[in-house]
Amino acid sequence: MSIVLVIFGLVIFNKIAVRELPDIDPSIVTVRTLYKGASAEIVDSQITQKIEDIVGGTPGLATIDSKSEDGRSVVRMEFEPGVSVDEATNDIRDRVSRIIDFLPDNAGRPEIFKTSEGSTITIWLRLRSQNLSDLDLSDYASRYLKDYFASVDGVGQIILAGEKEISLRIWINPSALSARDLTVADIENALLKENVEFPSGRLESKRIDLTLKVDKSYKNVEDFRNLPLKKARDGSLVKLKDVAKVEFGPLNMRTMFKGNGYPVVGIGIYQQSNANTIAVADGVKKKLIEVKKNLPEGAQLDVAFDRSNYIRVAVNEVYVTLFISVALVVGVIYLFLGNFSSVIIPTLAIPVSLISTFLLIYAANFSLNLFTLMALVIAIGLVVDDAIVMLENIYRRVETGETPLVASYKGASQVSFAIIATTVVLIAVFVPLVFVKGIVG
Incomplete structure (x- = not known):
């Protein structure tokens, strides 16, 4: 029986999640909504308050925190301990979907994320290059690397730090705009009306059917520069380049991410709440080796920070203490x-x-962490106590001249009840803690 328990225990050992601390964090759901160009007051009144009102009656909800900034609304909901983060996310998603039609037309669709209170980035990757621009690096990380690392088992959310999202930037010359009797709204309307694609029916024949469309989309900067705005009095066209400077540039110029003093693109990888930190880090590093083979010329991708290293050291120290x-x-x-x-x-x-x-x-869905391993260290004394009491009594009878078989039988009979009693007392002390609700400690 002991051999069977040891074999199954060793097999299960590799399947147990390894964490720094126990998973006792409450479930947290975050709703983020973008409303570009809107002030914080408008975001609060037209988005944040509506979301707060609809999610306020969610079962198991403990607290709601919200933050309204220029162009962005963030509503954070913390649930009572024991509430499943998946169930909470589904409930919030259903409730938010009811008010989407009542949000401003130009507002983005609310994004819902599930995170835990103590969630931190498991591993940071650093992408840099001497040949590629910040825009090219950000575009490559967003198009390829983000989805590639998302396929690793146990990976949750992935963020890009220092991302320079490519966008078309139009720097309007107020004097030139006024001289041609135009407004900013005229430029905005021209962009919306001209840069479009229209379906135009089908062309059918005996051998082939073709779908027709009118492509009025603009492909490059020069196309946008030649965007017609109006016809002047002399019959000439007023183009966008006549009243503005047009160029590709980063969408957000206020943020920067540096590594060792140089601008880089950071790839932050979060793990899922029930994932094995070490396994996730190892999976990401394995993918990293494959990614490096296909990086653009001159680009470098390496690990800037790995939280699993600290966990490995801490857990190994406990293992050493155990031995x-x-x-x-x-x-x-x-x-x-x-x-x-x-x-x-x-x-x-x-x-x-x-x-x-x-x-x-494993059966209780616990993890190997500093607390469970330290509990095993303490348990050694409890395990050995009973064995020593039994062994010492048998050994004492052997020294008096009894045969080992007789000494074992009589010695065990004498102390068996005492050993059982002390074990039951220990169980009686600790078992009530199992039934305490909430976070104990």
């Missing part, structure tokens, strides 16, 4: 009994008990 504890216990037993054969039983009892515990840890 030292076992060695000290065995040494103390041998020191007092002075018989090597008597040390065999507690020496075997310790690993069998500890390895078998992995089955219960």
